[in-house]
Amino acid sequence: MIQAQRVSKIYTRSGARVRALADVDLTVERGDFLIIHGSSGSGKTTLLLTLGGMLRPTSGAVLFQGTDIYSLTTGKRAEYRRRHLGFMFQKFFLVPYLTASDNIRFPLVLRGTPAGSQERVREVAERLRIDQRLNHLPAQLSVGEQQRVAMARAIVAGPDVILADEPTGNLDRENRGILAQFLRDENRRGRTVVVVTHDDDLIRLGNRNIQLVAGRLDGPRGDDRES
Amino acid sequence: MFFRVLISQARYKWVVTLLVGLAMTCLVTLYVYLNNTAEFANRSMQLVMKNMGHNLLIFPDRADLQDLYLCRDSQVRFADEVTRQMSDSLALSSRYYVSVLQERVGVDGGKVLLTGIEPVARKDETREKGNMIQPLADGQARLGSEAARLLQKQVGDSVDIRGTEFRVVEVLPPKATIDDCRMYVNLRQCQQLIDAAGQINYILAFLCLHRGTLEESLESQEAELAARFPGFRQISRMDVAQGRSLARTTTQKSLHSLLALVAVVTVMVIAVAGLQEVHDRRHETGILLAMGVSHFYLVGLYLVKILAIAALAAIAGFLLGSTLAVQLTSSFLVVQTRAVEFVWSHLPVAMMLTATVALVAQIVPVAKLLTLDPNAILTEQ
Numbered sequence: 001m002i003q004a005q006r007v008s009k010i011y012t013r014s015g016a017r018v019r020a021l022a023d024v025d026l027t028v029e030r031g032d033f034l035i036i037h038g039s040s041g042s043g044k045t046t047l048l049l050t051l052g053g054m055l056r057p058t059s060g061a062v063l064f065q066g067t068d069i070y071s072l073t074t075g076k077r078a079e080y081r082r083r084h085l086g087f088m089f090q091k092f093f094l095v096p097y098l099t100a101s102d103n104i105r106f107p108l109v110l111r112g113t114p115a116g117s118q119e120r121v122r123e124v125a126e127r128l129r130i131d132q133r134l135n136h137l138p139a140q141l142s143v144g145e146q147q148r149v150a151m152a153r154a155i156v157a158g159p160d161v162i163l164a165d166e167p168t169g170n171l172d173r174e175n176r177g178i179l180a181q182f183l184r185d186e187n188r189r190g191r192t193v194v195v196v197t198h199d200d201d202l203i204r205l206g207n208r209n210i211q212l213v214a215g216r217l218d219g220p221r222g223d224d225r226e227s
Numbered sequence: 228m229f230f231r232v233l234i235s236q237a238r239y240k241w242v243v244t245l246l247v248g249l250a251m252t253c254l255v256t257l258y259v260y261l262n263n264t265a266e267f268a269n270r271s272m273q274l275v276m277k278n279m280g281h282n283l284l285i286f287p288d289r290a291d292l293q294d295l296y297l298c299r300d301s302q303v304r305f306a307d308e309v310t311r312q313m314s315d316s317l318a319l320s321s322r323y324y325v326s327v328l329q330e331r332v333g334v335d336g337g338k339v340l341l342t343g344i345e346p347v348a349r350k351d352e353t354r355e356k357g358n359m360i361q362p363l364a365d366g367q368a369r370l371g372s373e374a375a376r377l378l379q380k381q382v383g384d385s386v387d388i389r390g391t392e393f394r395v396v397e398v399l400p401p402k403a404t405i406d407d408c409r410m411y412v413n414l415r416q417c418q419q420l421i422d423a424a425g426q427i428n429y430i431l432a433f434l435c436l437h438r439g440t441l442e443e444s445l446e447s448q449e450a451e452l453a454a455r456f457p458g459f460r461q462i463s464r465m466d467v468a469q470g471r472s473l474a475r476t477t478t479q480k481s482l483h484s485l486l487a488l489v490a491v492v493t494v495m496v497i498a499v500a501g502l503q504e505v506h507d508r509r510h511e512t513g514i515l516l517a518m519g520v521s522h523f524y525l526v527g528l529y530l531v532k533i534l535a536i537a538a539l540a541a542i543a544g545f546l547l548g549s550t551l552a553v554q555l556t557s558s559f560l561v562v563q564t565r566a567v568e569f570v571w572s573h574l575p576v577a578m579m580l581t582a583t584v585a586l587v588a589q590i591v592p593v594a595k596l597l598t599l600d601p602n603a604i605l606t607e608q
Contacts, residue, residue, distance in 0.1 A: 045605075054517055055602045075521060082519025089605055093514035095232075097239030102231065107518055109228040153518075165605075 001192060002028040002051055002161065007060035009046050009215075020046040021057065022215040028161070033187040034194045035206030043215040044196040045165050051194065052085055052163045053077045082110050086154035090166035092146045094138040100125075100149045101134035107157040124152045128182060144175030151179060161192040168199045180205055229524075233532050240507075243500050248536045248543075250496040251584060254489050255544020255577045256551065261482050262576075263552035267567045268475060273436050275468065281360065281431035282465040283321055283448070285313070288458050295429060296405070298329050298340055304426040307345070307414065309456070313430065314347045316455055320448040321432035322349045323359045328417050328427045334388055334410070337377040341388065342409040343417020343427075359433065363413045368393035372400060373407035386410065389420050434465070441465075441472035494588040497533070501592030504529075505599070512596065513604035526593055533589055537581035545577045 009021040020043040028034055028051070036044050049055040050062060053069045061068045069080055081087075086107070094103050101121055108117040125131040128148040130141075138146055147167065154162055162183070168176040176199060184205050187193045195202055203209060211218045237244045276282060286295060287305050294302035310326040313319060328343040346362050363369060368386055370378070375398045380386055386393045393412055401407050418424050436444050445463060452461055463469070505512075512525060549569040556567045 049602050049605065052517065054605070078516070078519045078521050080519075081517060085519075087514070087517045089514070091510065093510045093605070095511050095514075097235040098232065102228075102235075106228070106515075110519055 001030045001032075001065060002026075002194075003061075003063040004047070004051060005061045005063065007047075007050055007057045007062060009043070009050060009055065010058045020215050021050065023060070024212075024215070024217055026051075026210070026217065028192060028194060030160070030192055031187070031190055032192050032194070032208055033184070033206045034192075035203050035209040036194065036196045036212060037198060037203060037209065038212035038218075042212040044212050046215075047212065048163050048165055048194065048196050052087060053080050082107070082157075084160045086157070086159035086162045088147075088150050088154045088162065088164040088167045090169040092138070092150040094146055094149055094153075096138050099135050099137060100130060100141065100145075103138070103149055104134075104152040104156050107153060111157050113157070120156060121152070124156050127185075128152050129178065144171050144178070147171055147175065147179060148182075151182060155186055155191070159191070161194060162186060164193070164195045164197075166197055166199075167195065168197065168202060176201060229528070229531075233528060233535070236528065237532060237536070240504065243504060244536060247497050247500050247533070248540050250493045251537055251540035251581045252544045252547065254486075254493045254584065255541050255581055256548040257486050257489055258580060259545050259548025259570075259573050259577055260551050261479075261486060262573055263549055263567070263570050264556045265479055266570060267552070267556055269436065272441075272468075272472065272475065275471065276436065276465065277359070277433070279465065279468060281323065281325060281433050282463060282468065283432040283434050284462045284464060285321075285430040285432055285452070285459055286428070286461075288460055290429070298331055298405075300330075302329075302428055304328070304423060304428055307418075307425055307427045309459070310345070310347045310427070310430050313432070313456065314349045316451070317349065317351060318451045318455065320444045320451070321434050322352055323433040324348075325360045325431040326414055326427045327429050327431055328414060328421070328423060329409075330417075330421045330423075332388060332421070334386060335378055339374045339377065339410040340371075340405065340408050341417060341420065342411050343414035344411050345414035360411075360431065363396070363411060365413050365416055366391075366393055367396045367413065369397040369399065369411040370395055371407040371409040371411075372398065372402075374410050377408075378410075388412075391416065391420060432461075434463070440476060441469055490584060493584055497585060497588035498591050501529070501533070501589055502595060505592050505596045509599055509604045512599055513601040516601040517605060522597055525596060529593060529596065530586070530589060533585040534582060537585040538578060541574070541577040541581040544581070545574045548577075549573070 004024050004026040007021055007024045008019070011018045011020055024047060026047075036047060038044050046055060050057050053062070056070050062070060064080060064084065069077055072080065095106070098106070104121045104124065105117050108120065121134070122131060125134055128151060130145055130148045130152065133141055133145055138149065141149065147170065151167065154164070164183070167183070168179050171179065180199075180201050183193055183195065183202070195206070197203060287303055290303040291301070293299070307326045310324050313321070314324050324347045326345045326347065330341050331338050332341040344360055344363065346360055370380060375381065375395070378386060380395050380398075382395050382398055384395045386395060399406070414427070418426060434444055434448055449461065452459060515525065516522075553567050553569070
């Protein structure tokens with residue numbers, strides 16, 4: 001579904017060149033629950049953003065269903081993200097002036113499917129147990145509720161792939177469990193999930209784990225499967 | 228959803244929204260107040276000039292001004308038809324012409340300046356305004372104060388000049404000019420009395436400000452007179468009006484400099500607020516870009532919001548500026564032609580002004596927005 005072919009990424013910061021990714025080859029198949037882990041600065045987030053069409057690699061290609069996404073125009077790449085991907089980040093990045101309901105609904109509006117969007121928002125919110133908090137602003141929600149809103153936003157439009165960067169990083173045990181179970185459920189429903197995490201509970205959920213060390217895949221290649 | 232986002236944004240950062248709105252409202256208020264005041268001050272100036280009476284003296288180039296001023300027998304005469312031709316020439320800025328014929332005549336042992344007058348209005352003027360010279364019918368006379376004193380006449384008395392009797396219909400207040408010694412009569416009768424049929428010595432005219440400022444009107448009048456009536460020239464008799472006009476122009480320029488300064492400050496306030504907003508909303512921008520929102524949509528949010536604030540500020544500023552003008556200007560205009568009122572034509576101009584200021588001020592913030600790196604934002608930990 002998504003293929004990274006010899007992807008390298010070099011940042012230039014304060015005149016110094018930092019290699020974040022080095023010749024990474026990775027294939028993500030439909031229905032995968034792929035865990036990317038590694039120490040801080042190993043290039044996990046860079047790889048996630050590169051797969052998500054957010055960060056152009058210095059060399060190599062990223063293919064989605066056979067199309068090199070970085071050969072697309074900026075607009076087409078935005079459309080690729082809008083139609084196929086759902087993003088989650090450790091910091092949630094909720095729009096602070098929109099209610100939880102509007103935050104969740106935003107991707108549906110972007111896709112031009114506002115009809116029935118309220119029902120869809122409520123359905124997802126009920127699954128994440130935030131249906132009583134839909135009219136609240138993010139600042140009025142607990143951290144766990146905010147992350148669940150972010151999760152609802154990521155999956156509400158039915159993306160093919162969920163890309164999550166440390167989705168449970170700021171959460172307590174209970175909320176980590178809710179999020180992990182939700183991701184597991186989405187994966188069982190056929191959704192492809194790619195997660196960058198240090199969370200052992202999440203790592204155990206993946207059907208594939210890869211580790212990055214200094215920008216390189218360590219151990220099994222991306223096409224190996226653990227189970 | 229676009230407008231819900233827009234309104235929610237504005238409400239969420241309501242202090243910034245208010246600050247930006249107030250800055251633009253102040254600008255528009257000042258703009259509307261200045262222009263409204265200028266418009267009515269200009270009308271006031273027109274009326275002041277009209278009250279000062281005819282302000283141009285037009286005469287042949289060949290005329291000796293000493294002869295004319297001293298009313299000597301040798302003063303030059305020309306055809307009174309010229310006045311009609313001038314009044315028909317709408318290219319001239321002057322209007323309310325008066326043909327004047329003058330000669331010293333002896334009356335009851337004394338001497339007065341017998342002055343024949345005939346007001347000639349332009350085609351596009353419907354009635355005499357201000358302190359213009361009014362026509363006299365056959366047999367009527369208007370006496371200057373000194374002439375009345377000399378002849379010991381008052382309104383209702385008769386004066387005999389060379390066998391023709393005139394009834395005094397008005398005695399003018401003293402002005403400390405030679406006009407105090409005049410006895411005004413109808414031009415035709417005057418021409419008959421001094422045997423100068425169809426002749427006059429000079430033309431009085433009133434220069435109007437319809438061509439712009441006093442200086443612009445004078446310049447236009449001189450150019451048109453030279454082009455259309457070669458052989459004639461004019462002297463302006465409005466040094467007081469010119470002084471007043473100069474003072475007003477200076478004040479206007481100072482106030483418009485202030486307006487420009489306020490405009491610059493407003494642009495800076497909006498630009499700084501915009502930059503701060505782009506910075507504050509960088510996380511939101513990052514996630515929206517990740518979700519597939521286009522830069523066009525994001526820029527649209529900023530621009531539509533600022534234009535909406537600009538429109539509201541234009542309306543508020545127009546109402547405030549106009550109200551201030553109505554309340555304040557009326558109190559210091561020396562002469563009012565009519566009550567100071569809302570000038571609705573200022574509203575679309577105010578809209579354009581705020582829209583321009585808002586868009587100019589958004590150039591830097593929008594450029595900043597377009598160069599934001601969403602990856603750097605989303606990987607901030």
